[in-house]
Amino acid sequence: MRVVIVTESFPPDVNGVAHCALQTARHLVDRGHSPVVVAPAVPTAAGDEPDDRAPCPVVRIPSLPLPGYPQVRVALPSRRVTTAITEHRADLVHLASPFVLGARGMAAASRLGLPAVAVYQTDLAGYARTYMGAGEAAAWRRIRSVHSAADLTLAPSGAARSDLQEHGIPRVELWPRGVDTVRFRPELRNEALRRELAPNGELIVGYVGRLAPEKQVELLAGTSTLPGVRVVVVGDGPSRAGLEQAMPGAVFLGRRTGDELARIFASLDVFAHTGPFETFCQTVQEAMASGVPVVAPAVGGPLDLVAHGRTGFLVPPCDAAAVRDAVWSLAADPRLRAAYGAAGRATVEGRTWAAVGDRLIGYYTDVLAGRRTAVAA
Template sequence: MVIAPAPSSSTRGLTGSHPYPVVRVPSVPMPRYRGLRLGLPSPKLSDALVAHAPDVVHLASPFLLGARGVALAGQQRLPCLAVYQTDVAAYARTYVGWGEATAWRWLRTIHNGADRTLAPSTSAAADLVAHGVQRVWLWRRGVDTVRFDPAKRHELVRKALAPNGELIVGYVGRLAPEKRVDLLAPTCKLPGVRVVIVGDGPARRDLQKALPEALFLGARHGVQLARLFASLDVFAHTGPHETFGQTVQEALASGLPVIAPATGGPVDLVIPGENGTLVPPEDGTAIAAAVAELVADPALRQRYGAAARAGVEGRTWAAVGDELIDHYRAVLAGPGVPTRVPVAA
C-alpha cells in the first residue's frame, strides 16, 4: 500500500491506475513552487495503516506526512525505515529565505524516530550525521540501463538539435532557482557549442531570457528522453544541492562524459579523469572551461563516455531493489541484530 499526497485538481485525471492500493491524503503546494505538493497528516493515514497491517513502514522523503507516519509506526510497534531524498533545509534557504536550522531540527526528530535512515550518497549521509541523525545507512539509486543506452543515439535527433554540427551540451532536470541552470551562460557563448535544456519548472521563463542562445525543449519522458540523452555529446549538471543526482546517472548510462559540481551526490558518481569533470560549485566559468576541454579533444570524450557506461552497468534497479529488501529484513530483525547490507556496484 502507498500513501501519497493528492494531486492538484488540474492533474487529478492524469494519475492513472496502479497494481497496488493507493491512499490519497490532502496536500498543499510548496511555497513559491506550486508544482511540488506536500502531503498533510490525515485521519485516513491511521485508518489505512491499521487496515493494511504492514510488516514495515517505509517513509519516502518524510517531512509533514512522514512525521505522522513515523509516529504511527511507533504507536503500532512497526519497524520503520526513512529514506532521505530531498535537501529540505536548502529549499527553505532558497525559497523562504530562512528556516534552515528549523528544518534540520524537524528532520532530525523524524529520522531519529525511524529504525534506520537510508541516504542516497556519501555526502547526504555525512550531512545527516553532522546534524545529529542516527542509524544512517547508504542506499544509492539504480538506473535503467536498458532504457538509457548509448545505442539510442540518433543522427536525425542530433541534426534537429544542432543543424550546423555543433557539439551538443545538455542539461536535463527541473528548471528551478536552486538548480542554477543560469550557470550555463558562459557555455552558451563557446564557439561550436549548442546548449540544449530539457525540462520545465518555475524558472523557465527567466532562464529563456538569461540563455537566449540555448534550445529549450520542455519536459520529455520515456523513449523520447532516452534518445535525447544518447544524442548529446556532453552532460552538464549545475545544481549544488543534489542529495544524489539521478539525471547524472542517466547521462552516465547513456555513455556521456559528465561535468558536475564537486558537491553533493555527483561526487559519488563523477570520477575526475575517468568519466567526467568535477568543478567548483556555482562556477559557470569553470563549467565552460571543462566543456571547452572536451570540445577540443574528441578522444577524451570517447574515453570518458565508455567509462561512464561501464561504471553504472551494475547499478540496475533490480540490484538496488534487492538491497532495499535487505534493509527491510534488517529492521524486521530488530536493532540488536547487526545486518550487513552490500551496496550495489
C-alpha cells in the first residue's frame, strides 16, 4: 500500500503524536509498504537535517509556533499537502491526531476520492477548557467535522472511543498504542543513577512528560514533601519554572530520550502520572514495561492500562492528596511495589509496536476493501 501520513507533529518533536506517527511509518516500511509523512516544519540549526533518521520521505509544511507554547508548531495553509498525496499516488491517507494540518489532509483526500483513516489522539476539548476556560463545544465541532468525513476513526482507549461516539462520531474502532519492550525493561535499573538522583536512599517517584498546564504536575507537590521520598521530573515545557518553585525538593532533569530515558524509567520505584486529559498515556505503558508500579488518574487512557490493585493504583483525577496517599502506601511496602511492577511488565509484553502495527494494516485493508465494494455496487 502507498500511504500518506499527515501528522500534526513528527520527530524531532517529542510527544505522543510524533512518536506514534514515527512508529507507524517504521512499521509500514518494515512490512513492505510505502509511506510518506507530511508534517509541520520545525526550526533547525545550520546544517541540521531533522529527517535524516526518518524511515521514509518527509514533506515539511511551513509552520509557526503556538503562542505561549513554542514547542508546538501549527502548519500554515499550503498546497504541499495535496501535492504530496498526488505525487505519492497514495492508496490511503492516514490522519494522525487531525486538527489543523490533518483537516487539510482530510479535505485533500476527499477531493481526490481517496479513503482516509483518522487517528484520534489528543483531547482538544480538554485542552480548550484548560487554556481558555471555554471552547469545548467549538473543539468538538472541529473534531466531528474531520472525523465524520473519514472512512474510519481509530480511538486509542475505551474511554476515548466512548467520548467520540457520545459526540456523534461514526465508524469508531479501537487501536491502542504499542510499547518498545526491548528498550524499556526492568534490567536497566541502575544503582549509580539512583544514588545520583536520591543520595540519601530516598524512594524515587518519577513523572515523565510535558510540563504544561494540562498535565497538572503540580499535583505532585504534596508527594514531594513526604519524608524519604524524592520526586524526579523528566520533561520540559512552559510550566517548568513554576513547578520548580512549587517543588523545590524535586529533581528536574529536563527532556531525556532513548536509552537514557529507559534507564531513568527502570531506576524509579514508583511512576506517577497526573494529567486528566490522556486519551492513552504512553508513559504509563513505558513505566509498566520497565517493571515500575504506576499511580495514575482514574480517567481516560489509564483506565485501560492500569489494573487497580494489581499493577498500581488508579486515583480520583485532580486529587493531590489521593496521589500522595497512593505513593505513601507503595513506599511502605517494597514487596507490593515488586509485585505490581512484575505484573505491569507481564501485562504489556505482548503490546509491541509490531503487533499494533499489524492491527493498523488490517484496518487499512478493511477500509480499502470497503471502498472497492462500494464502487462495484
